[in-house]
Amino acid sequence: MLDAMLSTTTSTANGSIDTMLLSIGIALITGLVISVLYMKTNSHSYSQSLAITLVFMPAVISTIILLVGENIAAAFSLAGIFTIIRFRSAPGSAKDILLILFGVGAGLAYGVQLYLYGVLFTAAMVVAQYLLFVFKFGEGRREKLQLKITAPDSANNEEMFAKVLSEHTSSFRLERIGTRDLGSVYELVYFIELTRDQERKALIDELRRHNSNMNISLGNRETINAF
Secondary structure, three states, X not given: OHHHHOOOOOOOXXXXXXXXXXXXXXXXXXXXXXXXXXXXXXXXXXXXXXXXXXXXXXXXXXXXXXXXXXXXXXXXXXXXXXXXXXXXXXXXXXXXXXXXXXXXXXXXXXXXXXXXXXXXXXXXXXXHHHHHHHOOOOOOOEEEEEEEEXXXXXXXXXXXXXXXXXXXXXXXXXXXXXXXOOOOEEEEEEEEEEEXXXXXXXXXXXXXXXXXXXXXXXXXXXXXXXX
16 A cells, blocks of 8 residues: 555655665664764764764665666765765764765665675674774874963963973974954964873863963864863
8 A cells, every 4th residue: 555655756766665665774774883883983072963864874875866766866866965975074074974985885785775785885894994993003102183272361371381282292383373252362273292191181281270271172183172
């Protein structure tokens, strides 16, 4: 009965309703696996919105491919997919973009009903990425970070900040300095390097002693975590 009701809307779809439900089901499971991988490998700084998006992305992609079938509109659908990638790539990191491409690839496989290919692709990617994470592949001895310090207009503590940074970092460089909030506060932006045995908290606590306990942000160039 359900097939009969939707026969007019699925006449151009690539397969039956049963095929669509199967594709969506496998895609949702795959999305959940990708999302769990993302949270496990970013346990201290993952985004809930991205985690939820990764769950549903393969299912959305597979449904689009199934609906357009061999129609010329498939080209426009693929263009829309890569528009989504571009939209997400602006604030996200390289690892986030990789996981989005991972979800798109799996969704495309399920959309064209290559279920075995999609499952094998998912398994290979999950195992490879998790092993690289466990063995800390590509992680250097030094960590390059961006430091933002907000200080009152009345305090000229640039030399004091430099002294603190020389004691708590391997190297640092003042990138820019400017004013905020109609000139009432200064904002100093540094690029610093920390070794694994240098504590971020000790650095931030020491800096707070000299900026009237105003905002200090420390993170990589893509994501800044406020303290």
